Amino acid sequence: MALIKRKLFNRMANMMLLILVLLQAPLPFAQDQSSIFSKRLAKFSINVYTKLVAQNSNQNIIFSPFSIQTCAAMARMGAKGKTAAQLDRGLKLISNNEAQIAESFHKVLAAYEKSSILHIANKIYIKAGYQLRDKFSSIIFKKFLSAVEPIDFSEDVRAAEKINSWVALRTNNLIKDIVDSSKLTASTRLLLINAIHFKGNWVHQFPERDTGNEPFYGNTDKSIDVPMMNLKKRFRYATLDNLNATALELRYKDSDLSMLIVLPNSKTGLAQLERKLRITPLSQITEKLDWRDVIVKLPKFKSEFEVELKHTFKQLGMSDMFSNDADFSRMITTSERLKVSKIIHKAVIEVNEKGTEAAAATASIIVGFSLPSLPREPKRFYADHPFNYYIINKQSIMLFAGKLINP
Known part of the structure; x- marks a missing residue:
């Protein structure tokens, strides 16, 4: 029992998951680019937080603005027209230029690519037999450092197990079962995921x-x-x-x-x-x-929070992505129309004497039609x-x- 307690005391964890599922239906930068990115992300965070508090006023809340924004930004790379414009505004992206958007995320992702305490991973699951467009695939791979893997969504239980295993591995098992098999159907074409895991010790630990x-x-x-x-x-x-x-x-x-x-x-x-x-x-x-x-x-303390963000995104002006007016025609090589069916976000944080461990994931499902003083x-x-x-x-x-x- 003492050993179990000690392990608990020595563990501090924070985890989040965001999933975007889709179903069938380099340029010059300003010198203060990181500051602009940070301020835009903070605005997006405040907007999302305000909506979440309104819906969960008496509940602990933990979420990853960066995870949510990153996952949705990957979808933005495949969007056009009004759908793209709504995402630019709603996500508070630094620009409406795809190359600049992608580079802004790349700077953060690349900065922590070899970090021993912060791990950020992106992945796209695509329905077997389908292919990503070359430009979209290149941006996702080179700038968002995302892997792409074919999967048979019609085998919903097996597909969900595979996806959830990947997320659990990337989040040190803090986030499990982010995708329910019932959310995957034969019409699912893409699933975009961002997972983030952080485990750090305090500089000054609490005795x-x-x-x-x-x-x-x-x-x-x-x-x-x-x-x-x-x-x-x-x-x-x-x-x-x-x-x-x-x-x-x-x-x-x-x-x-x-x-x-x-x-x-x-x-x-x-x-x-x-x-x-x-x-x-x-x-x-x-x-x-x-x-x-x-x-x-x-x-x-330890907090866990899970939310489906479709309603929140709509409240923030990003509604076309969920409707038959969605335009994600820059994603896959077929002429099928795509729209987002769900955006799922899950987070866990645990804080104790030693430090903090944190993880987050976001998934989006797309279907056819995130100085010392004296x-x-x-x-x-x-x-x-x-x-x-x-x-x-x-x-x-x-x-x-x-x-x-x-x-």
Whole structure:
């Protein structure tokens, strides 16, 4: 039992999955390209998060904006006309130029291609006997680093097992059964997947001996006792008067990644904070971070979240892709009309004393017709009530985003 507990304490995981299923029915860049990509992704994230909160107001949420955007951007590479224009706007892509869009994702994917703690994988399953158009295939392979594999979707159970095994392998078994066999039919032509897995240790780990049960105040006046981690170290910290909140950055070893936590000052202030965050760029928060001695209390937690994003995409102005007006004629060599039937996203995050492990996947199904300062009094950052958090890199590219209401 002690061994099992120790393994649990030593494990910190965050995982997400996004699936896009489709059924039958280089140019010059600005010098600040990474910054533009980051800001556009942040806008997309806020838009998606706002919709998800409206639908799941009293629920923990964890999702990967980057996973969702990447998977949908792969579909965008095969779109034309109004369908392409809606995706450009709705996904907040950096351009309406395919080469520039593809290169913006390639820079992020290539930067972590050999990373030991962050693994991002893309894959396209195509119905056996069908072929991708050369241009689409080239962009997907060279820029999105995606493999392509033929599969018999009519053998729905076997196909689902194969797809789910690939996702589980890429996400360290954190995400399983992302695709239900009932979602695959004889009319399924393509399935686009992005899977992302992150496992990192804190630069400053929380001593396990200092973890003990303490109260956490959820959405009600009542508290529940949860395992609370404790640590006093030097962190980047900010007082955010305009948000009536504070922010803390927890860095991961051997990477440019960190967890950013934004904590409302009031125990019941999460809803108000979320409204303000809609119009507050993440860069405005990270720019205010300063090195301070901080006494940190942070609950150990694990969250899982799964959502079908078709309704959310439609709310964000991307509706043609699901209708008979969809134009994905740049994808496959046949003249069949294609449309997206579902966009499935699944995420898991687990946080403990040692670090964080995270994974995500997105699938889309397409059918015929995602500097230290002088010593000062230590700050207190007591995350004993609901808060927002993000896993970002040094360019503030948002890999994961979530809120914790109930550890």
